[in-house]
Amino acid sequence: MTTILTRRAALLGGAGALLSGCAGKFRSYDGPTVTRLRLFKSRRLLALEGTEGVLRTYPIGLGFAPVGHKRFEGDGRTPEGSYVIDRRNPDSKFHLSIGISYPNEADIAYAAGQDREPGGDIFIHGGPRRGIDPTDVRDWTAGCIAVTDRQIEEVYAMVRDGTPIDIYA
Template sequence: MLDGAEGVVRRFPMGLGFAPEGHKQFEGDGRTPEGSYVIDRRNPNSLFHLSIGISYPNEADIAYARAQGRSPGGDIFVHGGPRPGIDPTDKRDWTAGCIAVTDREIEDIYAMVNDGTPINIYA
């Protein structure tokens, strides 16, 4: 879901990590972050059909993981499908905890949002 100044701009169906139950806590746990974040970067040269970065991990995510002696992970993106010729290394979870949408949807999202746009992620 993308929030604008006047509320929800648009909702998108999405694919999540292979363990979609619960909030991401640690690197490699197969989960996708849940909650409120912001779009914090863009990657037009992604291995996927465009991608935009999510501000995970936030301070609370980092503190929780550190308290457990673990890494929270990072590099979470909303992205389209793999570019032609790219073969995802993990067929079971090619999203690697990211948020996958169709190529057309990521084109819309990429054009619609700026860095700093709030994003609410819920499974």
């Protein structure tokens, strides 16, 4: 009987720990509204701005070919230009992620003129696996912007769909 109770307690405790870990990735935010994101590729810096100025900054990792504007699917580049946050993925394989509206009409037209595909699915997301800081392993994504898991939890809570993002070389 004691063994059965001990096993049940262990199972319930394990399930509780698992559930509390899942709940922990969704944070709340009640501070100033984020009105714009600015990403500086050469400085490896993401800034979240409000009406009063910069609210938070984060070091970032980029696509594996960080120089230049993304032109084609598979080129490993991170886009440059003006876009918006257009979606969120709570089930991302990279912890959490928020989508960037790349490609825009100009990106699509340029790629079509070269008889190529522009690519897509550009996100700001967390790290590749536990224990690895994506900003220590620079430029490992296929064109996305990487921050740590903890940082994407903050960004995910702070940034709303429709928020403009300007990405500079």
